[in-house]
Amino acid sequence: MRGMIDRIDKALLAALCCIVVLLLGGALYSRNFLSLDYLLQQLQVASFLGVIATGVMLVILLGHIDLSIPWVVTTGGMMSTAAAGHGGMAGALAIPFAIGCGLGIGLINGIGVAYLRVPSMIFTLAINAIAQGLMVVHTSGFAPQEHATPAMRFIAVERSILGIPNAVWMWAAIGGCTVVLLRRTTFGRRVYGIGNSERAVFLSRGNVDRVVVACFAIAGACAAFAGVLLAGYSTKAYQAMGDPYLLPAIAAVVLGGTSILGGRGTYLGTVAGVVLVTLLQSILSIVQVPEAARQIIYGAVIILMLLVYGRGQKVVS
Amino acid sequence: MRRDWSYWLSSNRGPLIAAALFVAMFTLFVSKHPAGFSLNIVNTAANKGALLAFVAIAQTIPVLTSGLDLSVGMVFVMANCLASTLVVGRPVEAALGVLVVLVSGLLCGALNGLIVVFGRLQPIIATLATGAIYYGVALWLRPAPGGAVNEGFADFITGSLGNAVPFSIVLLAGAVLLIWIPYRRSVLGRAAFAIGSSEQAAYMSGVPVARAKFLAYVLAGLFAAIAGLLLTGLTYSGEANALLGGSYTLSSIAAVVVGGTSLFGGSGGAIGTIFGAFVLRTIGDLLFVFDLDPLWQPLFLGMVLLISVSLGSFRLLRVKRRVDLYR
Numbered sequence: 001m002r003g004m005i006d007r008i009d010k011a012l013l014a015a016l017c018c019i020v021v022l023l024l025g026g027a028l029y030s031r032n033f034l035s036l037d038y039l040l041q042q043l044q045v046a047s048f049l050g051v052i053a054t055g056v057m058l059v060i061l062l063g064h065i066d067l068s069i070p071w072v073v074t075t076g077g078m079m080s081t082a083a084a085g086h087g088g089m090a091g092a093l094a095i096p097f098a099i100g101c102g103l104g105i106g107l108i109n110g111i112g113v114a115y116l117r118v119p120s121m122i123f124t125l126a127i128n129a130i131a132q133g134l135m136v137v138h139t140s141g142f143a144p145q146e147h148a149t150p151a152m153r154f155i156a157v158e159r160s161i162l163g164i165p166n167a168v169w170m171w172a173a174i175g176g177c178t179v180v181l182l183r184r185t186t187f188g189r190r191v192y193g194i195g196n197s198e199r200a201v202f203l204s205r206g207n208v209d210r211v212v213v214a215c216f217a218i219a220g221a222c223a224a225f226a227g228v229l230l231a232g233y234s235t236k237a238y239q240a241m242g243d244p245y246l247l248p249a250i251a252a253v254v255l256g257g258t259s260i261l262g263g264r265g266t267y268l269g270t271v272a273g274v275v276l277v278t279l280l281q282s283i284l285s286i287v288q289v290p291e292a293a294r295q296i297i298y299g300a301v302i303i304l305m306l307l308v309y310g311r312g313q314k315v316v317s
Numbered sequence: 318m319r320r321d322w323s324y325w326l327s328s329n330r331g332p333l334i335a336a337a338l339f340v341a342m343f344t345l346f347v348s349k350h351p352a353g354f355s356l357n358i359v360n361t362a363a364n365k366g367a368l369l370a371f372v373a374i375a376q377t378i379p380v381l382t383s384g385l386d387l388s389v390g391m392v393f394v395m396a397n398c399l400a401s402t403l404v405v406g407r408p409v410e411a412a413l414g415v416l417v418v419l420v421s422g423l424l425c426g427a428l429n430g431l432i433v434v435f436g437r438l439q440p441i442i443a444t445l446a447t448g449a450i451y452y453g454v455a456l457w458l459r460p461a462p463g464g465a466v467n468e469g470f471a472d473f474i475t476g477s478l479g480n481a482v483p484f485s486i487v488l489l490a491g492a493v494l495l496i497w498i499p500y501r502r503s504v505l506g507r508a509a510f511a512i513g514s515s516e517q518a519a520y521m522s523g524v525p526v527a528r529a530k531f532l533a534y535v536l537a538g539l540f541a542a543i544a545g546l547l548l549t550g551l552t553y554s555g556e557a558n559a560l561l562g563g564s565y566t567l568s569s570i571a572a573v574v575v576g577g578t579s580l581f582g583g584s585g586g587a588i589g590t591i592f593g594a595f596v597l598r599t600i601g602d603l604l605f606v607f608d609l610d611p612l613w614q615p616l617f618l619g620m621v622l623l624i625s626v627s628l629g630s631f632r633l634l635r636v637k638r639r640v641d642l643y644r
Contacts, residue, residue, distance in 0.1 A: 065441070067567070116630040117642060119580045121385075125567055126623035133616025141612060198643040208643060243563075247445055260439045292460070295453030302446040306438050 011257025015272035018305055022279045029287060040165060046278035047171035048233070049248055050271065051226040054178050055106075055219030056249045057270045061182075062215055063195045063262025064120035068109060069223050069249060071131035073242025076102050076227025078135055078144055081237045085146030094149050098228045099221050105131055106220020110213030135239075143239060148232045156232030167229055174222065179267045191215060195263025251302055252277040276305075331577010332589030339592050342599040349606040360483045362602060364475050364551055367485035370594035371544035372565050373572035374492070375537040377590045378500075380573055382533045383513045383582025384433065384440035388448035389541045390566030392425045394558060395455040396545020401464030401555025404546075411467035419542050425451055426538020430531035448562070455557040462556035464549075471550040485547060489591060492543065497587040500536065505529045513582025572597055575625055597622075 026033035052069060059066045080098035083090045090097075105127060112123040148156075155166050182188035190211045193201040202208050223242070231237045250260075256273030258265025280301060284294045326333070343362070347354045372393050379386040396418050403414030425447070432443045477483045500506040508529035511519040520526050544565075549555060570580075576593025578585025600621050604614050636642055 112627065116627055117633055118626050118630060119574075121580060122570060122574050122626045123623075125570065126619060126626055129619030129622055130616060131619075133613070133619045136615050137612055199640060202640060202643045243560075247449075250442065250445065254439075254442045260442055290457070290460070292453045292455075292457035295449050295456060297453075299446040299449030299453065302449075303432060303436075303438070303443065306442065306446075307432075307436050 012266065012269045012272055014305070014308060015256055015269065015276050019272065019276050019279060022276070022283060026279075026283050026286075029283075033283075040159075040163070040168075042275075042278055042282055043168050044165040045282070046274050047165070047167040048226050048229050049245060049252060049278055050171040050274040051174055051222050051229065052245050053249045053252045053270055053274050054174055054267075055222030057253045057256075057258055057265065057267065058178070058191065058215045059120070059219045060250070060253050060258055060260060061191050061195050061262055061265055062212060063198075064113060064212070064216075065250070065260075066109065066124045066216065066219050067121060067246065068105065068124040068128040068131060068220075069246045070240070070242035071128050071135065072102050072105050072220050072223040073227040073230065073245055074135055074237070074240060075105065075131050076224030077231035077237035077241050078139065078227075079224070080152060080228045081144055081146040081148055081231050082138070084149040084152070085144075091149050092151075095151060095155075095225075095228055099224050102220040102222075102224020102227070103217050104220070105224075106217040107213060109220060110216030113216060114209040114212035139239070141239075144237055146236070148235050152228055152232030153235070154232075156229045167233070170225075170229065174225075175267060175271065182267060187211060187214070192263055195259075195261070248277050248281070255302065255305060329577075329589075331585060332592060335576045335589055335592035335596055339595045339599060342596065342603060346599055346602050346606055349603075351606075356477060356480060360475075360477050362598070363483035364485045364547070366595040366598045367483075367489050368544055368547050368551070369565065369568055369572060369598055370489055370591045371492070371540050371547060373569040373576070373590045373594045374497070374587045375540035375544070376566075376569035376573050377576075377578055377585065377587050378509065378533045378536050378540075379440060380570075380578055380580060381513045381582055381585060382509045382530050383516070384530065384533065385570075385580075386429060386444045386534060386537045387441060387566055388425070388429060388444040388451055389537060389569055390562035390564070391448040391451040391455070391559075392422055392538055392541035393545045393548065393565055394556075394562040395425070395451045395458070396422055396542040397548045397552075398455040398459040398464075398555040398557055400546050400549035401466055402458055404467050404470055404549060405465055406467065408467070408469065411470050414467075415470070415546060418546055419539060422538040422540075422542020422545070423535055424538070425541070426535040427531075429538065430534035433534060434527050434530045448566070452557065452559055452562060455562075459555045459557050462554060462558075464554040466549055466553045466555075468553065471553050474547060474550040488543070488547070492540070493587060493591070496536070496539075501586065505532050509533050510583055513579075513584070515583075568597060569594075571622055571626070596625075 023033060032038050052073065056066060056069065076098045079101045080094045083094035083097045109124050109127050112118050113120045155170055159165050161169065182191065190201055190206045193206065194208055194211060198208055227242060230241055252273035253270050254260055254273070255276055256265065256269030256271070258269060280298065284298060347358065350358060352358060372389050375389045376386055399421055400414065400418045403417050404411045405414065429444055429447055432438055432447065433440050436443065474484055474488065478487055505525065505528060508519065508524045508526070511524050512526055512529055516526060572593040573585070573590050574580060574593070575596055576585065576589035576591070578589060600618060604617060609617060633642070
């Protein structure tokens with residue numbers, strides 16, 4: 001137990017160190033990096049990834065993976081703007097409607113993984129393809145014309161309290177709930193338990209299937225909500241808007257010290273991972289290097305950081 | 318003798334189902350095609366199928382060791398870009414270029430292997446990151462689509478031998494006979510299956526775990542590079558297309574599963590994967606001959622994929638104790 005706590009702290013510490021190094025490195029390049037405005041801007045961008053990573057982390061803690069994130073995010077964005085297009089009552093319900101769609105897709109993912117016992121990687125891949133198919137049919141393959149509602153703009157762009165972007169408050173609220181869920185409830189304990197040994201949780205009379213379904217449902221809802229935020233941020237939804245978020249979300253969760261095999265990881269680590277990935281992307285896009293070099297550096301930095309603190313155990317017996 | 322047969326049938330159920338499915342679908346496709354059965358149709362179908370089949374074989378080998386290679390699609394794209402700059406000019410230069418492309422695939426695989434085996438990172442996340450690196454290299458080689466590929470070479474590998482057999486099929490058969498079967502029978506090949514079943518047991522039995530895993534990723538790089546060469550032959554040019562790489566990576570996992578290889582490792586093989594890849598490609602062709610609205614095609618493809626991966630859950634009916642369901 002003691003060793004486990006030390007390990008997690010090490011990952012979090014290393015992630016925080018990397019964040020500081022990135023900020024200082026950026027500051028050498030331009031003074032603006034340490035300005036409050038830039039940092040708040042980064043937090044706002046990070047909050048979209050953070051909301052997605054919350055769901056991704058829950059699923060990874062179970063020892064599963066959710067590859068349907070890209071098109072669930074897109075579904076969230078498109079469904080919210082579609083409801084907004086109807087106006088009136090439907091427009092007012094745009095946000096809950098989109099989250100409900102994501103929740104539904106997540107439920108199907110969970111049922112497939114928990115009850116049909118299909119490996120999560122391949123089942124969520126198929127669901128991703130179906131979500132894409134549905135959205136292509138819905139939009140006839142074009143960019144939807146509808147715009148985001150004022151409420152969506154409000155939660156994604158505006159800064160109501162203390163000058164901090166509302167999106168960051170949203171992320172903080174979701175994050176707070178997740179911490180309570182993981183640390184203070186039986187459900188949370190079961191999530192970690194399933195990641196370590198499904199069989200042990202089953203034999204100690206925990207309902208494995210229901211916990212798995214719930215986690216996938218939450219992941220779907222989070223992804224759809226991130227889609228709503230993104231649609232609010234750019235005032236409209238567009239095809240494949242979720243595609244650039246799957247890999248960074250998984251990378252953020254793993255860089256934050258969560259084991260990709262499940263059963264180990266903290267939410268604080270994920271927060272650090274999200275900030276780290278966002279900063280890395282931001283710095284790479286500001287420093288003027290060609291796109292090719294940016295990709296190479298991005299991949300190499302993730303490998304290097306993981307080599308520093310994410311290594312597995314050696315098989316000895 | 319009878320028992321041998323039933324054993325063989327049950328141990329090859331996945332590949333056999335995939336093969337039967339492919340034969341049925343392809344017969345339907347050819348019979349419905351307005352032009353009927355002709356070399357041209359077979360050749361086009363073979364080229365498209367072989368393209369995915371090579372990427373999927375690349376995916377199969379790490380999966381057998383209960384790993385995963387999410388960079389195969391990007392190695393494929395990188396090999397395409399490299400081939401479009403090197404497989405040019407006189408035949409000798411082009412041949413040298415082909416060799417360099419294959420070696421580059423081996424090197425990419427070796428880097429993956431080094432990181433996974435000696436860096437002890439989880440394959441999913443390690444190959445995700447190296448995939449970004451290979452895509453960066455592809456972009457660096459070819460910032461804009463283009464290239465003047467040696468046309469003789471391109472026409473040769475996408476054409477047919479003696480106007481009868483598509484060359485891509487010959488290439489696939491060659492890869493199976495010269496690489497896959499010797500590998501399957503070698504010590505390191507058998508070690509890959511053993512590691513997939515239980516890495517600990519394999520280690521304790523003196524199986525060369527590290528070398529076998531390393532070789533699995535190296536071979537994955539090689540097969541992905543062969544696919545990249547084939548793509549270059551089809552398009553006569555190179556393009557650093559991230560969407561293409563991503564979709565091939567994902568399709569390769571689907572092909573591996575449809576072909577009867579377990580994602581948990583330890584059982585399956587390249588031959589099933591080849592049929593799995595051809596099944597996936599024939600679905601698209603069928604949608605075309607049945608004149609389905611192109612708008613509905615992605616949805617239909619997703620449905621077929623979902624149904625085919627859910628078929629595996631029939632095994633649940635055979636599970637006697639519920640606890641056996643859980644790992």
